Amino acid sequence: MExxxxxxxxxxxxxxxxxxxxxxxIKRWRFEFDTGNGQLTGRQLAQLYSAVSTFLDKxxxxxxxxALNMRxxxxxxxxxxxxxxxxxxxxxxxxxxTFEVFFDQPAFYMLESxxxxxxxxxxxxxxxxxxxxxxxKTDFISFYENPQHLTDKWxxxxxxxxxxxxxxxxxxxxxxxxxxxxxxxxxxxxxxNTYSVVLELISNAKHNDGDCILDIDICNNVINMSFINLFxxxxxDKLGFMYRDDKLFQNVQEKIHMAIGYHSLHFGDMYTEDDxxxxxxFQEGITTRLEPSGGTGLTTVVNAIAEEDENAYSxxxxxxxxxxxxxxxxxxxxxxxGFNKTNDYFRDIPERSIIDRCQLYIPGVxxxxxxxxxxSDNGKRKNYAGV
Amino acid sequence: MEKEKxxxxxxxxxxxxxxxxxxxxxxxxxxxDRVVFDGENIIAFPDYVDFVSxxxxxxxxxxxxxxxxxxxxxxxxxxxxxxSEVVKQIYNGLRRAM
Numbered sequence: 481m482e483x484x485x486x487x488x489x490x491x492x493x494x495x496x497x498x499x500x501x502x503x504x505x506i507k508r509w510r511f512e513f514d515t516g517n518g519q520l521t522g523r524q525l526a527q528l529y530s531a532v533s534t535f536l537d538k539x540x541x542x543x544x545x546x547a548l549n550m551r552x553x554x555x556x557x558x559x560x561x562x563x564x565x566x567x568x569x570x571x572x573x574x575x576x577x578t579f580e581v582f583f584d585q586p587a588f589y590m591l592e593s594x595x596x597x598x599x600x601x602x603x604x605x606x607x608x609x610x611x612x613x614x615x616x617k618t619d620f621i622s623f624y625e626n627p628q629h630l631t632d633k634w635x636x637x638x639x640x641x642x643x644x645x646x647x648x649x650x651x652x653x654x655x656x657x658x659x660x661x662x663x664x665x666x667x668x669x670x671x672x673n674t675y676s677v678v679l680e681l682i683s684n685a686k687h688n689d690g691d692c693i694l695d696i697d698i699c700n701n702v703i704n705m706s707f708i709n710l711f712x713x714x715x716x717d718k719l720g721f722m723y724r725d726d727k728l729f730q731n732v733q734e735k736i737h738m739a740i741g742y743h744s745l746h747f748g749d750m751y752t753e754d755d756x757x758x759x760x761x762f763q764e765g766i767t768t769r770l771e772p773s774g775g776t777g778l779t780t781v782v783n784a785i786a787e788e789d790e791n792a793y794s795x796x797x798x799x800x801x802x803x804x805x806x807x808x809x810x811x812x813x814x815x816x817x818g819f820n821k822t823n824d825y826f827r828d829i830p831e832r833s834i835i836d837r838c839q840l841y842i843p844g845v846x847x848x849x850x851x852x853x854x855x856s857d858n859g860k861r862k863n864y865a866g867v
Numbered sequence: 868m869e870k871e872k873x874x875x876x877x878x879x880x881x882x883x884x885x886x887x888x889x890x891x892x893x894x895x896x897x898x899x900d901r902v903v904f905d906g907e908n909i910i911a912f913p914d915y916v917d918f919v920s921x922x923x924x925x926x927x928x929x930x931x932x933x934x935x936x937x938x939x940x941x942x943x944x945x946x947x948x949x950x951s952e953v954v955k956q957i958y959n960g961l962r963r964a965m
Contacts, residue, residue, distance in 0.1 A: 519890075568941075648877065648879075648885060650889070651883040652881060654885060655881060655882055658883070675883065676918070680921075682886065687887070766961055806952075
């Protein structure tokens with residue numbers, strides 16, 4: 481988790497004198513981070529992490545207060561509030577300065593934000609009244625570190641690298657997810673898709689080594705899932721390393737070798753070699769395992785999302801690299817995924833619109849996945865917006 | 868020709884069986900010493916298992932593939948379950964491993 485707070489990776493953030501002012505009542509320095517009137521975005525979150533990194537580095541003493549001012553509980557997506565909560569946890573665990581969070585009004589009707597009310601951050605702010613103020617560090621930390629949370633609309637699992645190495649942990653969690661989803665009238669195929677994806681993501685995490693958070697909430701006939709696996713590096717680094725190494729090259733199979741020639745002609749600022757290795761990790765049979773039989777886990781994830789609505793907001797994020805999973809570019813559930821209209825991995829590059837950058841560097845990988853269920857009045861499956 | 872039926876058992880009677888490393892471990896613990904490569908081996912899953920992930924089956928089969936090769940492994944090893952959907956999952960996982 482420490483790797484999220486690396487000042488050298490984030491853009492330099494200067495604590496301006498204008499924003500630092502003396503609180504005359506308690507004789508302490510107060511820094512206010514204002515998110516403005518709109519929703520908290522990934523870009524703002526990156527600035528926030530950068531500011532907190534600077535604070536931890538230079539102002540980590542009881543003389544200072546770090547105040548986060550937000551207008552509403554409105555987040556760009558589920559991962560934004562999960563990483564905001566993680567930031568609060570890290571500060572409360574390691575910071576010596578006071579951390580305050582202020583919200584004016586809740587806005588809980590959006591799918592992206594509704595799950596925020598499940599978080600430790602929300603619960604412990606609410607306990608303090610209208611102006612929210614995290615005083616009880618111990619309770620917050622204890623709640624956050626609880627390995628399992630289960631309510632009618634929320635399931636969360638927090639697993640450290642030791643817990644994830646144990647026996648059939650992926651099967652056990654798949655059982656828990658099935659049990660959670662049984663509370664709803666969800667088609668069997670959607671339930672199987674969801675827990676089989678969870679199982680493969682945890683299986684992959686075992687291979688990566690690192691801490692994990694699985695967070696699932698249900699809103700508007702949508703299963704909204706976030707899976708975070710924090711580890712040193714990015715999910716595609718090892719593949720690139722193995723391809724470039726003469727001794728390990730044979731383990732990476734021929735598929736990369738067949739594709740990279742064409743793809744390299746298009747490498748530039750918008751589509752890089754990293755992006756190429758990123759999409760390559762989703763191809764069946766491409767694996768960094770040394771055994772000859774691996775390399776299908778992430779294909780399972782893509783195939784499950786390929787059955788979803790075109791507008792389903794699903795993506796994978798690793799380092800600063802962002803890859804949107806959109807049905808029309810995921811093919812028909814086969815072993816090769818082009819991430820383009822032609823579904824051709826070998827002779828076509830990914831669609832421009834599905835590759836993006838995130839300002840917050842994520843050590844490891846984050847999956848944001850949605851699975852819709854339910855039927856609308858016209859007999860079609862409900863879409864992402866629940867209509 | 869020798870015939871060996873190996874009935875697998877899983878801790879806590881889990882209904883979902885997952886992940887590559889676990890597959891390798893189960894092969895090591897329950898099958899490795901009983902599999903004969905001059906005969907027929909039937910690997911049987913218990914009734915309480917209703918989902919076997921592709922990753923598990925690929926981990927389970929990794930050592931036998933190392934011994935006899937991808938092209939020959941299914942001549943020696945077959946899988947069964949009282950549940951038809953589980954048999955389908957297993958052979959789907961195997962197909963993707965080959």
